[in-house]
């Protein structure tokens with residue numbers, strides 16, 4: 001019934017599921033009715049946070065067999081995303097899956113093939129397009145309306161700080177077989193999803209030339225937690241339109257954190273950012289007008305809200321189910337995003353420019 005909440009089963013009761021939990025308690029169209037985790041203690045803790053969930057299953061197949069579950073939120077380590085998403089679709093459930101959606105483009109295509117057999121079911125990957133909220137929307141509208149003129153270059157650089165001494169992470173994050181990789185899989189999908197959302201049809205990557213490097217210990221006390229996986233990447237992406245994207249992310253290095261996104265068009269430039277940073281203007285517009293100096297305008301924007309950004313994917317899937325429409329982040333988007341990551345990793349290995357498989 002239209003006014004009944006969408007009933008979610010949560011698979012994986014770890015860090016991110018606990019952040020997400022409050023969305024099920026706010027009475028905005030979704031409720032959690034079941035949880036599955038191989039760790040009973042984690043499941044019991046999440047059950048409280050998600051509003052007093054009664055049904056806890058050790059095996060996620062039991063959750064998928066529960067007729068009271070309409071949709072699942074998959075928040076397990078990445079190597080489980082494909083089997084869990086496919087099993088959920090085969091069990092007749094809508095799916096929100098955490099990022100990285102899959103471990104490569106082939107897996108996305110496998111999921112897409114299964115979804116085509118059940119077109120009434122929605123699949124959404126938790127993405128970053130909600131992170132800047134109003135900022136990303138406004139930047140997207142400005143690009144679509146060609147307010148910057150023909151866009152010819154985007155520079156996207158994200159440098160995150162060093163981990164605090166003693167930082168620990170679950171072992172799967174340091175295991176390429178379970179995590180895919182490090183930064184490339186942890187943050188790559190977020191970066192590319194933001195770019196794909198803001199650039200719209202201009203985001204049609206054709207060729208990638210890039211490098212990937214591992215983390216290294218900064219000092220004996222400050223050792224990054226993921227030494228076996230990649231910790232920085234830098235790529236030049238050339239799109240169908242000729243638009244070039246310099247895409248870079250680095251972590252745990254001898255240097256300060258830095259987050260810059262620069263969009264440059266033939267009529268104007270726009271600076272923005274990806275993660276909510278309320279202390280910085282969200283959008284700054286630049287243009288030379290006549291003989292004047294460079295004119296800089298801080299544009300008004302909706303203040304970003306990190307809490308809202310985290311829970312937005314559940315709200316988006318819930319709305320897509322209710323309105324019977326495609327979710328904003330589609331399987332086609334994820335085919336493209338994983339195609340770029342695959343091309344980056346091949347390029348880094350071969351030191352050659354690599355064509356993106358569309």
Ligand SMILES: NC(=O)c1ccc[n+]([C@@H]2O[C@H](COP(=O)([O-])OP(=O)(O)OC[C@H]3O[C@@H](n4cnc5c(N)ncnc54)[C@H](O)[C@@H]3O)[C@@H](O)[C@H]2O)c1
Nearest residue numbers: 012013014015016036037038039042075076078098099170
């Ligand atoms: N931690 C974050 O800040 C964050 C943010 C955004 C997205 N993500 C993504 O969310 C996913 C989960 O990350 P996390 O940090 O919450 O991991 P986590 O290790 O904290 O939690 C994963 C949970 O999955 C459970 N699990 C493992 N195998 C299972 C199985 N077969 N059936 C049911 N449960 C199983 C584990 O017991 C654990 O409780 C990853 O894909 C990650 O990239 C994490």
